Amino acid sequence: MTYDDIARRAGVSTATVSRVLSGSGIVSEERRRRVLDAVDALSYRSNRAAKTLRRRRSDTIGLIVSDLEYPFVSSFARAVENEAAAQGFAVLVCNTDEDLERERFYYGLMIEEQVAGVIIAPATEDIRMVQPLVDARVPIVTFDRRFPDDPFDSVLLDNASATGMLLEDLLRHGHRQFAAVIGTTTATPSRERLEAMRAVLDGVPDATLTVIENDLHGTVGVDHALETIGPAVLDRAERMPQRPTAFVCANAIIVMSVLSALGRNGFSVPGDAAVVGYDDVPGFDLFATPVTVVNQPTAWMGATAVARLVERLDRPDAPATATLAPPFMRHRASCGPR
Amino acid sequence: MTYDDIARRAGVSTATVSRVLSGSGIVSEERRRRVLDAVDALSYRSNRAAKTLRRRRSDTIGLIVSDLEYPFVSSFARAVENEAAAQGFAVLVCNTDEDLERERFYYGLMIEEQVAGVIIAPATEDIRMVQPLVDARVPIVTFDRRFPDDPFDSVLLDNASATGMLLEDLLRHGHRQFAAVIGTTTATPSRERLEAMRAVLDGVPDATLTVIENDLHGTVGVDHALETIGPAVLDRAERMPQRPTAFVCANAIIVMSVLSALGRNGFSVPGDAAVVGYDDVPGFDLFATPVTVVNQPTAWMGATAVARLVERLDRPDAPATATLAPPFMRHRASCGPR
DNA sequence: CTGAAAGCGCTTACAG
């Protein structure tokens, strides 16, 4: 079944078939009917590859994420897929595990697929990584991460507010020795949150802040992170002159890993130390110590990222937009009282 | 940059370029070199749409899931993407929310995309749903679900063993009144697990089993399920002649929803009732009552599904394989003692 | 408003 078949049956040219089916160009009502009837009668299915080849652009968008297994990511991905489908796009998902080589590979793939655009959470803030996409004029929307000076549309958490909310809660409960437990330092959230923490704590005379990094580049999956981060964090904490009384964790997996290590070592939460984090997860309210977190509106962020991309298709040269998503607190028990 | 450019620069025909780059056909070592050099020099990128159009088959596979936000699903999806990439395929994800209309729509999309194959968890066991895919000769691998008589390659949990493990634990702890809390009844896991429960409990004289369904067709997301299932379950349980002492939940979200409702209504677990389920989730060991579950080897299942699909491409007419994944228990506190 | 025809970038018989 091709346009030829439809054209023959409807007694029109393939150009007319194309005009009707693509909704472009003007066609007389009568011919339109005949075409549509033929399409039905033949139960025609379009050939997307042919369309893509001819239009030099597919109706697919690429979603390149660090790890689909992280709750924040899968929830975001779900929203992206949903909104993309509503807008007539299919979505290609790619998982990089924060591995720059894989990221580079996927950028190449996006070009070969001639995707309409990409939604990415780049593992580094070095913009040279995405130069191939820029050269190929592939529209880019970043989420969770951004590049210096916001050259592309971006959708990310208002990290400063989120951090402020967390620290306010912790400070109110009397905490002064903080440990920031983060993953990949080259990415935006770690940087912004650290900056925000420093800014807030600069105004608190007796406050201390220690940064505990966990380089997870190329690491495989949630389970590994769960097992290794907590022990590494405790190990670091032991060696510190002043033991931290509050662990601020960059994501839900880190929260769990730290809670678990603390528990195994006989520490109680929040008695011996508070543990709070970014990203809520189903079940945090059912923990032995329910976990206090700031959450991101992931579904809204996913839908917004697609919306920005679609707007971009219409107006390639409009100035880039930077959308900050509002965080919201989940006050639970893990932040104190001390 | 097209084959024409490469051919011109290398002083060969486009046919030769194709033979070199696709790895098919025999080409003299010298010409091969020249082609490869030209490819490098021009930093050529292939056009996948052109390949697809010509070969009538893309290097993409479709992954159609019920809800990417469910931990089992996102973990499976991650493994699929990973293995697919290793085998040279990109993956198109589609989220159906168990909505048959969306499922049908995506099947059509798969045909239009001329995907190399699909990995699906069909929402119903009615095989007529996938007839379009069959007619279009799109290879199918089902996961989590299957069709009667296993007409396609399938990868799913050994539901009978898994159920047996759960019941054995519960029976050992003295439970006799069981409630099975399930979602969509038309899908495989519910059916198989119920059958297995009945088979086991038939041999236990004083055992009773009540089935509590929660039709989530077309329901939006994890949050909604979390809020509504637990209360509905308690409501049902109240009206039963004999209150169940053990809730066997079909997935991790149902477990959480039931635990949460129980807690809000002043029931203790496992004191007043045991709550166990299928699928482990990071954090279940940190719950106020750590949750006993049978888990599925999701990463292995995802990789296996892709492997089956790739094998199928080579041998379209080989008999269908039915792969049962081995469940493994996570013995924790929520199953008893009573 | 409509159609004939070129062309998007590949692959693959076919002939040599």
Add this chain to the structure above:
DNA sequence: CTGAAAGCGCTTACAG
């Protein structure tokens, strides 16, 4: 082992 050429199924100037 190699190349000329047809063709995959669409879209889009172009001419009318």
